[in-house]
Amino acid sequence: MLNEIVEINRRHTSNGNVASYIPDLGKACKEDLGICIIDKDNKIYTAGEYDTKFTIQSVSKPIVLAMALMDNDWSHVFSKVGMEPSGDPFNSIMKLEMNDTKKPCNPMINAGAIVTTSLIKGDSVEEKEERMLNFFRKIAKNDKLSINYDVYNSEKRTGDRNRAMAYLLKNDGFIEGDVEEVLDLYFKQCSIEIDTVDLARIGTNLATYGVDIETGERVLSESVSRMVKTFMVTCGMYDASGEFAIRVGIPAKSGVGGGILASVPNRMGIGVYGPSLDKKGNSIAGLRVLEDLSRMLKLNIF
Amino acid sequence: MLNEIVEINRRHTSNGNVASYIPDLGKACKEDLGICIIDKDNKIYTAGEYDTKFTIQSVSKPIVLAMALMDNDWSHVFSKVGMEPSGDPFNSIMKLEMNDTKKPCNPMINAGAIVTTSLIKGDSVEEKEERMLNFFRKIAKNDKLSINYDVYNSEKRTGDRNRAMAYLLKNDGFIEGDVEEVLDLYFKQCSIEIDTVDLARIGTNLATYGVDIETGERVLSESVSRMVKTFMVTCGMYDASGEFAIRVGIPAKSGVGGGILASVPNRMGIGVYGPSLDKKGNSIAGLRVLEDLSRMLKLNIF
Amino acid sequence: MLNEIVEINRRHTSNGNVASYIPDLGKACKEDLGICIIDKDNKIYTAGEYDTKFTIQSVSKPIVLAMALMDNDWSHVFSKVGMEPSGDPFNSIMKLEMNDTKKPCNPMINAGAIVTTSLIKGDSVEEKEERMLNFFRKIAKNDKLSINYDVYNSEKRTGDRNRAMAYLLKNDGFIEGDVEEVLDLYFKQCSIEIDTVDLARIGTNLATYGVDIETGERVLSESVSRMVKTFMVTCGMYDASGEFAIRVGIPAKSGVGGGILASVPNRMGIGVYGPSLDKKGNSIAGLRVLEDLSRMLKLNIF
Amino acid sequence: MLNEIVEINRRHTSNGNVASYIPDLGKACKEDLGICIIDKDNKIYTAGEYDTKFTIQSVSKPIVLAMALMDNDWSHVFSKVGMEPSGDPFNSIMKLEMNDTKKPCNPMINAGAIVTTSLIKGDSVEEKEERMLNFFRKIAKNDKLSINYDVYNSEKRTGDRNRAMAYLLKNDGFIEGDVEEVLDLYFKQCSIEIDTVDLARIGTNLATYGVDIETGERVLSESVSRMVKTFMVTCGMYDASGEFAIRVGIPAKSGVGGGILASVPNRMGIGVYGPSLDKKGNSIAGLRVLEDLSRMLKLNIF
Known part of the structure; x- marks a missing residue:
């Protein structure tokens, strides 16, 4: 069934575009979909380009929020940062x-995410980076996670x-410490390289x-896990979050x-990869895959 | 337990104020809390001023959305109207x-709600009003629901x-028909008189x-019921919706x-009444009652 | 010289469009330029379609401001209304x-102009209209000025x-009295029919x-005359006022x-007509005519 | 007469406050007014603290615009930068x-002024700074003008x-070159130390x-001189420019x-100093002095 959903929705990749604001993102294969x-019994299901590597980018925001x-x-x-x-x-x-x-309104937009990153503890820049990377490795259950330095x-x-944004936030008292150091850590968190299995592992941890x-x-504590999922519902898909929730x-x-x-609380974690994006910055075919999956497996939580 | 939660939180009523923009709302008793x-087995639990009558105001928005x-x-x-x-x-x-x-961004803010009201079908103003009132009576299971004409x-x-707002929406093509007629129906829907039992009935219908x-x-169809609950999560508590979800x-x-x-999907409907409002327009003690209840009964859906 | 300036700039009319938001404005001849x-010795110079009639529209705003x-x-x-x-x-x-x-920021944008109109004195709607029309006739020295009722x-x-806008201004306390009556008077002031001779007369009065x-x-008192000209400089050409001043x-x-x-203070009044407008709502060839004239006759006041 | 105007308006200094965002500005004497x-016959009139030194701050914007x-x-x-x-x-x-x-809307707000500064020519940072300082010295006819390095x-x-702002302008393509270098030059131009005689000299140059x-x-060329005065009228007094023009x-x-x-074109240059500011950032007593002076000497250009 999963293979079918992926193959049926792969055609939507032609209606979007890979991100181009930095050269490395532009090298992704537009047709990829994985x-x-x-699930909570640790059964693993995969389809399509499930093991292609890509950078985590904004998907890092809820994880760093959990740490903060x-x-x-x-x-x-x-x-x-607001709610x-x-x-x-x-x-x-x-x-x-x-x-x-x-x-900043919430930790899922860039301004709020930069503030969130500034809240990570550590005695030095190096320690903060190491703690962060270790946390991603632990929640994704993958010791090999590392930063793509080209990106x-x-x-x-x-x-x-x-x-x-960061200098404005500094000016208004929402960032403490050195702006360039905070940005450096933020750019690093965005450049962690992962695949859909890593994402599914993280999703499963949140689900349990x-x-x-x-x-x-x-x-994670139960409360932190709930908070993170709540922000994912209200603000997780940029300015298409409301439509995605519906x-x-x-x-x-x-x-x-x-x-x-x-x-999906109590049921499963899901990782999707599809670098062809719609105008709001979401994976155009990935959205369709999740919509079909939600309908077929009755995953809607409302 | 319910009585205890109500009595403990009643003190918060002193930190807010009853709405004053129209005289009739200002007559409410600030200390009231009910x-x-x-639940889905039709068991009814009440506490405090559970049977005091008040006008439904913005709580009418999700119901009229369901009709639309x-x-x-x-x-x-x-x-x-957006999502x-x-x-x-x-x-x-x-x-x-x-x-x-x-x-308009969504059907829960005034602009979107006025548009939603304009979508109610009917051959005449009277028919639209009658259909609307009947729908509220049916979903609240209360044939006596009626409009408070003073309000x-x-x-x-x-x-x-x-x-x-309505003239701007008309100008931009989001309202068809006569603006004053649409507003008239909107003001009527806001002026329907209810109590917490009516609200709990509506909540139970959505929960099932x-x-x-x-x-x-x-x-309601299952999909409409889900949509309505989703909008309640993302936009139901004005600009405190995110915080309430958390x-x-x-x-x-x-x-x-x-x-x-x-x-609460699959579990229960809840009606709360507490006319003392915080600055964002939400019942100041009502929020606390629901927060305590959610923690005690583990109602959080995330 | 005037004929030459008009004929050289007439070609710019093809780069704009006549206003189309109401049918009657759309009937204007796009190529017209007059x-x-x-001057202050009462010498009159004309060129092009100087005697074609058109509705005054926003040019009424400074005159009604003077009255207010x-x-x-x-x-x-x-x-x-602000400054x-x-x-x-x-x-x-x-x-x-x-x-x-x-x-509202100033009396030259619609919101501010509607407020200004609401300040015209009169015991009845009819008296206000009559006073207004008489004032326009007096300052333009033309007893035949009248309202184009189609427009x-x-x-x-x-x-x-x-x-x-008007209902919002009413809500916020900037308009007193009945909104529809104020709008009625505002729509009438915009629909007064004039030609460039009438405008030049008004300009001469302001110049002296x-x-x-x-x-x-x-x-007009000297101070009122100065105020009106000042608003014309800072806000007279919509959001191209700064560029026009330069x-x-x-x-x-x-x-x-x-x-x-x-x-032009101490020197002359000028009326221009060219119904082909640029994107900001200004006469596209009319602007060029005034620019050439200012350079040739050294009219720049700065 | 000038002494009288200064002494009468000195009491207004108590209604404002000296700028406090940087310590050195806060050291100014609030009661000062000079x-x-x-005039164009080179007659010099002074009153009050006319020779107290202060930093030029935003008054540098029109001068740097002239250079650009x-x-x-x-x-x-x-x-x-817009107009x-x-x-x-x-x-x-x-x-x-x-x-x-x-x-950016215009060269008189910070964003536009930073862009304007970035347009100053020079092969090196040092050359740009030197050219800028020399231009200020020449137009103010004071070879001793220099930068207050504490400020x-x-x-x-x-x-x-x-x-x-500067990073946003860089991101959107309005600033070329290194942001920190542009800001450095901008902070230097704001920190040039002057007195009212220097300002009056600059004003006289613009007047002639x-x-x-x-x-x-x-x-300056005649056209540049006119442009600079025009921007001073439409945007010279922050968001009180319209009121000041009136x-x-x-x-x-x-x-x-x-x-x-x-x-005042064709007549005179004026320099005023009064560090007690109103909420919009203008010298609270200085505004009054200029208002009295304009009325007495009939300086209003409209």
């Missing part, structure tokens, strides 16, 4: 100025819009409320690398 | 002008901001995916009359 | 909501955007600081009927 | 995102909001259309250091 599902929520008092985190969906594109600056508080360097070189289904180890009804987070992380 | 729960979705092709409905949370106050006009499409007349007299738990009659995690819709309609 | 200059400033305390007028250029299109609603005060009816029928050059009668440097006000009223 | 007038207009094709300059008043505070970022073009260092350290009244040397009617530019540069 999926991996891991474990590293800090929640009240401190939410004094720096509300914004209805604006992911890289909007305007809202930062219009809100009375100037606070990282491109992000850094072309990141003036994110840099503008933070417990590793094989070892029984608790990676059509699919699963907590999910997309990235411009083509990845989508989805998690 | 709740009714009806049954009266029209979905594609037609969503060509007139995205806006992050703006309920009565924002600005977003109408800033969006490329000028389309309706006040709404109409002081409704210049809604009138401004549209089926009347006593008669087995299908009042803290409580239940589909819910509030109104400035002090009511909150909540629905 | 001008009338009256004579009918009311200035502090009252400026408590209802600042907005940089926004003439029909922007957004700014009304974004400003802390909600006050007025079209404006009224299609004026939902202005209606939206309010004194009729033939009779010596004072029509390129031409003369107080001027345009309208979508194709008219431009210009006034 | 003026210098130089002489260093570049005008069409190139205006492809990078329209914005109606927004001087440090607004929002407008950069809302405009279709993303282009410059403070500006640089606390300039994150300007930094945010660019010609040095003593030597007869042309410092009340005073003289081309003028203010800075948060407390200075105001004014220029």
